[in-house]
Amino acid sequence: MKRSVLALFLIGVLAFSVVASGCIGGEKTTTPTQTPSSPATSSPAQTTTEEKPKLKGAIAVVYDIGGRGDLSFNDMAYMGASKAAKDFGLELKEVQSKSESDYLPNLRLLAQSGKYDLIIAVGFMMTDAVKQVADEFPNQKFAIVDGFIPDKPNVVSILFKENEGSALAGALAGLIAANDGKDKVGIVLGIEIPVLYKFEGGYRFGIKWAEDYYKKKTGKDVNIEVLYTYTGSFTDPAKGKTAAQAQLGQGAWVIYQVAGAVGLGVFDAVSEYLKSQGKEMGPPFAIGVDSAQDWIKPGVIIASMMKRVDVGVYKAVEMVVKGKWKGGIMELGLADGGVGLSTIDDVKAMFNSLPEDVKKKKLEELGLKSEDELFAKLEQTRKQVPDWIWQAVDELKQKIISGEIVVPKAFNKEQIEAIRNAKTWQEMEELAKKWEKSS
Amino acid sequence: MKADKLSNIMKPLLESLIAIIIGVVIGAVVLKVSGYSPVEAYAALVKGAVGSIYGWSMTLSSATPIILTGLTFAISARTGIFNIGAEGTVYFGAIAAIVFTNMFANPVLGLIGGIIAGILWALPAALLKVYRGVHEVISTIMLNWIAFYTALYLVLGPLANPNDPNKTLEVPASARLPLLMKGSELSLAFIIAIVAAVITYYILWHTVLGFELRASGYNERAAQYGGINPKRAIIWSFVIGGIMSGLAGATEVMGRPPSYAISQGMANIYGYGFDGIGVSLVGRNHPIGIIFSGIFFGALKAGATYMQIDAGVPLEMVKVVQGIIVVAVAVPGLWDLVKKVVRR
Incomplete structure (x- = not known):
């Protein structure tokens, strides 16, 4: 009798750990992800606006382990990136990270493919990974939200006051x-x-x-x-x-x-x-x-x-599209609309997203x-x-x-x-x- | 006798293969129902995990820590102990490696630091079990939390990096494990894990100590009757297990670019201990089996990235499918273990 209770308990623990081992890093429940629905229909068409836009027509976002559905950072980065993708006719690729050791391979694989005009890393935890991959792929442009990388010409750091x-x-x-x-x-x-x-x-x-x-x-x-x-x-x-x-x-x-x-x-x-x-x-x-x-x-x-991560991400994409890229720090304060107290309209926009x-x-x-x-x-x-x-x-x-x-x-x-x-x-x-x- | 031995190997192998197929099929159904192409998704998984040299490097580097923590679970399971304390031990292994390498700037001493920390953190549960009869499941769960918060304190406090608030002090360049391939994450740590698995195998099946461990695992009383001291066996199994998990933590910070440090929330060393339980079950608690199951888990992890990028399957879905495969694959091993526990 006693033994079977113990056995049951063990089964419980085991089953839990097995399931957990399959999904470590997913502590935050995420609302069903909407797959990017902005097809790259007319990417090379509207290239008349600025001088040297030799664009590949796609951007990529790498989320940190918080992932989509956090109603915060990652979701706001998505808001900014998807708006930019729509406005500039770009394809948007989203990549989530299961654990911290995924950052480097995620960024590397995207950079290796050479398909993206800009790779956006969301969150300071990716700082080291972005630094390294930026050195390995000097022709690939990166943006990092909240990370501090001041000295690389192909990385822009989006920071907030x-x-x-x-x-x-x-x-x-x-x-x-x-x-x-x-x-x-x-x-x-x-x-x-x-x-x-x-x-x-x-x-x-x-x-x-x-x-x-x-x-x-x-x-x-x-x-x-x-x-x-x-x-x-x-x-x-x-x-x-x-x-x-x-x-x-x-x-x-x-x-x-x-x-x-x-x-x-x-x-x-x-x-x-x-x-x-x-x-x-x-x-x-x-x-x-x-x-x-x-x-x-x-x-x-x-x-x-x-903290308007969406504004920051949008600005970074805009820089690339308009051929005004400048690596280094981009610090957004009240004056740039990068931070601020929410108004009713902000809340409406957030709720509607x-x-x-x-x-x-x-x-x-x-x-x-x-x-x-x-x-x-x-x-x-x-x-x-x-x-x-x-x-x-x-x-x-x-x-x-x-x-x-x-x-x-x-x-x-x-x-x-x-x-x-x-x-x-x-x-x-x-x-x-x-x-x-x-x- | 020989045929018997062969079937001993073949049977679990066959079971595992069938389990993988079942898992993959169920996963395919789930993918299909959710509106993704299973063929595309699995093709991306395979391509990402083993389709290129970089894919292989990701697979093997992801396998490294979970092979080691899998060994921790396996050696205790062979001794009849349910040690789930690998998680906490990994933290201290990593911390000791950081402390030792910063003091001595030498990779060997870093690894030794991890080993010592692993042994020390394994002892409380072992001694409580042997001398006070505290069940190891309870004590190791509790100790995991003690380890977590103690480690968190050390990471945020004394070991915090003055130049980079997001992580601890780095392992100095001279004490890092060399990469086996440039531009990858695969370091010497993988070789260390393989050697550790072979040594564990040797200990279990070719030494007196190993015999004692296994004997007291099969039946503690009978082992005692046969002149084996089960207390000694239990303590040894905890100690060897601690060494493996301590190494897992040490090699992870000494061998994985880019940070070579523990990040602020410890997310880069979190979860390996629990993953190890699954790895060990799938590998049937056999050191050599664990190498392969560790690589299998590593491949799933490496392939996840490609499933997202190539096939456009969101990570949540990737996790669901991989979870299904893992559960299916673990069922035979789990069943064995349950039978054993119930029989006792």
Whole structure:
């Protein structure tokens, strides 16, 4: 009897491991991939626009292990690439990566075939692989999203000024809290890596700016404390939930998530908190990240700090097609539309890019009848925040774009500590200018 | 006697072949139903895996770590132990290799570092099993998680690369395993894996220790009655298994371009331990069988890229089809193991 129980258990473990061994790397569930449906009908036809477009008529995208259906990075890269393919009449080849050791062969095989005008690698994890393959195939053009490869003529690195976008998130959070007489806001992050310091630093800058703005407007002194948690994961929503619950318990009024899938737990925590208060809409609010995530939990997510990977990818393809290729860094900030706070239109575009069945399921889950109802609810969510706050955030945006205000960009522990200790946004701006000079 | 031995080899071989065919056929049906051409897809799979020299290099380099972790599982299975701790051991093997090569800049010492780490991390489960009767399935599962988070801490903290936030310190150029072919990922690591498999075979069937391992695997009590110390056998099986997985981790960071380091989320050394269980089952827990099944798994992996690029089959579909093939192929080995466990 006992033995058979053990045997059964073993079978279970085995069956699991066998199945798992077949699909390691596929932790994220992916919505059914739409195969690229843009046939290369008229690729060589429209080559009259610019001078030297000896195009092969195809581009390729290599996704990282997150893969399509992540509602974030990879999906946005697809959005940009498919739009570019359509606009410029190119064929689009998509290649997913099962594990990290696939990056190099994926890139190499594409480069070997010599069929592609541009190979786009999505994600910083491919940095080393792109470097190597770029050296092996000097005539092949590459673009890498979020990877830093400054010195190769055939590679363009698409980077984003997340600090600028996060400053807007911070200003929004800070003003909402101040306006409601609260003195704490939160930020939940993933694994503590230097990239995230850019987000945290920008957020803190925005909050300090908000304090100053609020004082000028109302004459009232506010001092907003930032609760921050590095969860040590990008994939475990339970960690995000715990972290957000703790922050809410301490009185955080807005929580910004910078943690990939962990952030879904942050949204859950805020949503449950609202329910326990008998409220359908915040505050407290959450702020989404990377893509316009507002639709995931209308009423809970006030806005999202978007990283427009699609814009970056599109620009890279455009450079190739128009014969204006230039290797090196392409850093997109507020001014280029590379980062920014989501508007209702952004959310609509994001939602509409989802597969039909996913949309339907989401609407059912939210108990809404139509998309219009969802968008109406999103509008209503935004109305929970007074207009002057939105205008203030826009004012900050314009000032950053014009260069009047410089947002600090923290790259390492020392720099983020300096920002954490700064008392005013002007002090942070001094730091920003100092770092810019030294780099 | 001779005919008997031949049929001993032929029977599992035949079973595996039939299983592969069944898996491929079911996979073809799934492909067809989903609107892809099975012929095109399989042609791309074969072409990608073995259709060119580069394809072969990908296949063999993908096979390397899972042959080693497969050996870990096999040697313990032969001893009647269900050791699924290879996963955690791989992490420490890789970490030790990075530490040792950065201290000594010597490939041999890097490999030795991996071996030592493998032995040390295998011991807790072994000792718990022998002296406290803790079931190895439980202890190794738990230890895998301890290993994961400890390794993650080391990767993000003390070993983090000051010049590149996305990975650990690199294995210095002088301590890397040489590539067997330029412009590929196939390094000396593959040869090491093959040698390790042959040594494991030799130990199991041509030494006293091997006899003791197998005897206590067949029947612990009878082995004890026959003068064999099963505790000793169990500890040895864990230790040898630890050596193999430690090597898997070490060779992976010392031999695989481009990064020669552990990436931030450890995704480049994750999963080999679990893959090894499948490899071992398909190889019928036999070291030589594991070489071939490891190459088979490697070929599936290498072919996946081509299935996407050439046949336009999305990766999810590739995974489904490959999963079906793997499950079908593992069934005979699984069945043997289940019979054995139930009989005991």
